Amino acid sequence: MSKVQLSNVIKTYPNGAEAVRGVDMEIQSGEFIVFVGPSGCGKSTLLRMIAGLEKITDGQIHIDDGLINDVSPADRDVAMVFQNYALYPHMTVRGNMSYGLKNRGMPKSEIDKKVTDAAEMLRIGDFLDRQPNQLSGGQRQRVAMGRAIVREPKVFLFDEPLSNLDAKLRVQMRIEIKRLQRRMNVTSIYVTHDQTEAMTLADRLAVINDGKIEQMGAPIDLYNNPETLFVASFIGSPQVNLLPVTFDGQHLVNGNLKLAGFSDLPNSKELVLGIRPDELSLDDNGQFPLRVDIVEQHGSDNLIYGGILGATDDGVEEMEFCFKTSQDMLPDLDSTLTLGFNAERAMVFDKTTGDRLR
Amino acid sequence: MKRVQFEHSAIPYLFVAPQIIIILVFFLWPAAQAIYQSFLLEDAFGLSSQFVWFRNYEDTIFSDSWLQAAGFTIVFSAIVTFLSLALALLLAVKANEVIRGASTYKTTLMWAYAIAPPVAGLMGNLMFNPLIGDMYKFLNAIGWDFDHKLDSFDAGFVVVLISVWKQVSVNFIFFLSGLQGIPKSVNEASMMDCRSPTRRFWTITFPLLAPTTFFLMVINITYAFFETFGIIDTTTRGAPGGATNTLVFKVFQDGFRGADLGGSSAQSVVLMIMVLALTVVQFRFIERKVHY
Numbered sequence: 001m002s003k004v005q006l007s008n009v010i011k012t013y014p015n016g017a018e019a020v021r022g023v024d025m026e027i028q029s030g031e032f033i034v035f036v037g038p039s040g041c042g043k044s045t046l047l048r049m050i051a052g053l054e055k056i057t058d059g060q061i062h063i064d065d066g067l068i069n070d071v072s073p074a075d076r077d078v079a080m081v082f083q084n085y086a087l088y089p090h091m092t093v094r095g096n097m098s099y100g101l102k103n104r105g106m107p108k109s110e111i112d113k114k115v116t117d118a119a120e121m122l123r124i125g126d127f128l129d130r131q132p133n134q135l136s137g138g139q140r141q142r143v144a145m146g147r148a149i150v151r152e153p154k155v156f157l158f159d160e161p162l163s164n165l166d167a168k169l170r171v172q173m174r175i176e177i178k179r180l181q182r183r184m185n186v187t188s189i190y191v192t193h194d195q196t197e198a199m200t201l202a203d204r205l206a207v208i209n210d211g212k213i214e215q216m217g218a219p220i221d222l223y224n225n226p227e228t229l230f231v232a233s234f235i236g237s238p239q240v241n242l243l244p245v246t247f248d249g250q251h252l253v254n255g256n257l258k259l260a261g262f263s264d265l266p267n268s269k270e271l272v273l274g275i276r277p278d279e280l281s282l283d284d285n286g287q288f289p290l291r292v293d294i295v296e297q298h299g300s301d302n303l304i305y306g307g308i309l310g311a312t313d314d315g316v317e318e319m320e321f322c323f324k325t326s327q328d329m330l331p332d333l334d335s336t337l338t339l340g341f342n343a344e345r346a347m348v349f350d351k352t353t354g355d356r357l358r
Numbered sequence: 359m360k361r362v363q364f365e366h367s368a369i370p371y372l373f374v375a376p377q378i379i380i381i382l383v384f385f386l387w388p389a390a391q392a393i394y395q396s397f398l399l400e401d402a403f404g405l406s407s408q409f410v411w412f413r414n415y416e417d418t419i420f421s422d423s424w425l426q427a428a429g430f431t432i433v434f435s436a437i438v439t440f441l442s443l444a445l446a447l448l449l450a451v452k453a454n455e456v457i458r459g460a461s462t463y464k465t466t467l468m469w470a471y472a473i474a475p476p477v478a479g480l481m482g483n484l485m486f487n488p489l490i491g492d493m494y495k496f497l498n499a500i501g502w503d504f505d506h507k508l509d510s511f512d513a514g515f516v517v518v519l520i521s522v523w524k525q526v527s528v529n530f531i532f533f534l535s536g537l538q539g540i541p542k543s544v545n546e547a548s549m550m551d552c553r554s555p556t557r558r559f560w561t562i563t564f565p566l567l568a569p570t571t572f573f574l575m576v577i578n579i580t581y582a583f584f585e586t587f588g589i590i591d592t593t594t595r596g597a598p599g600g601a602t603n604t605l606v607f608k609v610f611q612d613g614f615r616g617a618d619l620g621g622s623s624a625q626s627v628v629l630m631i632m633v634l635a636l637t638v639v640q641f642r643f644i645e646r647k648v649h650y
């Protein structure tokens with residue numbers, strides 16, 4: 001049960017790469033925090049600074065009340081699960097799990113008990129005497145988790161721990177990680193670029209873009225109320241539909257399209273209208289004529305992709321939109337659907353700054 | 359069940375033929391000759407020879423000079439192997455930590471590899487020359503009454519020093535690549551599990567290098583046994599009084615300097631058997647322990 005606090009944390013690599021550009025964050029005791037963002041945005045760097053594997057260029061990191069900037073990784077009382085597991089190949093599963101405890105001078109009987117308990121919890125009890133190369137990917141992942149669990153650290157750190165597993169196992173492990181974290185109630189920080197993992201695991205989600213926190217909050221808040229164009233387009237799958245528009249005082253305008261129901265928007269600026277695929281609906285009075293391109297059947301629902309007739313973006317005719325609908329909706333290809341949307345729920349962003357205007 | 363049959367052709371045999379011919383001509387044939395010679399006793403002028411069963415073996419192996427050479431070879435090989443491995447490992451670990459200018463550093467350390475043993479020996483000879491040798495002067499200046507022409511320990515010191523210096527660079531290259539083969543994340547995981555760098559080295563790095571170390575041990579023992587010939591031949595030539603004779607050097611001396619072909623052949627055969635035994639021990643017993 002520990003708090004983690006980051007104050008204006010900056011990381012500049014020796015080659016000049018500015019990976020983290022000033023991050024402030026307060027993580028409550030027992031919270032599950034997920035860092036999410038595109039590749040290269042600095043998620044791993046931030047996590048590795050908390051772990052002590054990367055020097056902090058500027059700023060401060062506290063765990064509970066202790067400043068840990070210059071504390072060695074082994075003394076920070078944090079445990080990390082790596083993407084490629086990073087098991088010690090010459091040690092058995094038992095050896096891997098007990099190594100950290102041995103080095104901390106714990107008595108053997110106590111180590112044995114912890115290892116056995118953790119192994120049972122993770123269902124790897126049968127493999128304790130095997131070497132890592134005799135295990136499947138999923139089993140190795142469990143061992144890596146076990147190695148972190150037995151330490152009973154103040155903070156768990158995960159760097160894309162599931163990205164090497166197949167889709168089914170990933171879902172299974174995701175649920176298991178969540179369950180374990182609930183049970184142990186250890187503050188956890190989890191890095192991923194998988195949407196679903198981010199949405200389902202997090203108590204709070206930090207969307208990182210280019211070394212800065214774009215927005216942080218409960219996943220559902222980020223989905224419903226993104227503060228920037230970046231967050232809106234990053235969170236949500238399938239992606240939000242974006243349409244470049246201008247405001248003429250009453251309508252949002254793009255090509256032949258005139259969308260009513262908007263007010264109080266700047267006249268002269270380039271804007272972007274964002275509509276989630278599930279906010280669109282079939283509506284004979286609707287404003288979007290959609291020519292059907294592809295119909296994806298996902299089981300419970302269908303995703304219909306197509307071009308909006310009359311909308312353009314920088315010379316691209318027929319902007320692509322995605323429409324999420326029910327299983328029985330199967331339009332012919334190249335037929336045209338008329339779609340409407342609820343202007344109340346639509347989002348409008350400033351195209352240049354990316355800020356949300358309404 | 360249908361079996362897949364590939365067509366046989368002579369071409370693969372053609373490709374391995376040169377290798378086989380080389381082994382036959384340069385290895386098996388001389389080895390057979392040595393075995394044959396080791397049962398013969400030649401007269402002083404090499405005109406006639408006589409089949410003497412194992413007399414050559416008895417005469418050489420139980421002689422004091424052979425036992426002395428055998429003793430020296432074992433101690434010498436052990437010291438050279440240990441020191442050149444230990445030094446190379448130390449250098450490799452340090453070089454692996456260097457980030458800035460790493461390649462210059464590494465190239466510098468690898469240079470000695472390009473020097474042939476006899477050349478290394480000649481250089482050593484100059485350095486230990488009583489008249490102009492800097493090492494000779496230096497050792498005497500720091501209070502060591504150093505004279506490798508007379509003192510057998512000092513002579514041993516010279517050949518060990520040169521042999522180790524020459525071999526460190528090879529070992530260094532292998533250790534360095536071995537170290538770089540250890541995944542970064544494994545090192546990082548161990549940093550979070552263990553505070554002490556020394557302990558991390560002995561519990562993680564060193565065991566993970568075991569296959570490299572084993573391979574290098576085999577290479578180094580072979581080096582100390584055979585290739586140091588060039589160094590000994592250009593420095594001490596076995597002096598003083600045979601104190602720095604290795605078994606290989608003695609084979610050469612007895613055969614070519616002493617013209618005792620029979621005795622020299624018997625020694626080579628014994629050497630062959632020793633190497634064979636060593637190889638078996640290494641691969642049978644040690645190798646099993648080092649692979650994970």
Ligand SMILES: Nc1ncnc2c1ncn2[C@@H]1O[C@H](COP(=O)(O)OP(=O)(O)OP(=O)(O)O)[C@@H](O)[C@H]1O
Pocket residue numbers: 013014015017018019037038039040041042043044045046193
């Ligand atoms: N050791 C390093 N030296 C120099 N630059 C680095 C180093 N590690 C990362 N970077 C740079 O820092 C930035 C952030 O990298 P980081 O690994 O944190 O990204 P990430 O968000 O984890 O991406 P991914 O999702 O691909 O893992 C990148 O631009 C990367 O090129």
Ligand SMILES: [Mg+2]
Pocket residue numbers: 043044045
């Ligand atoms: Mg990363």
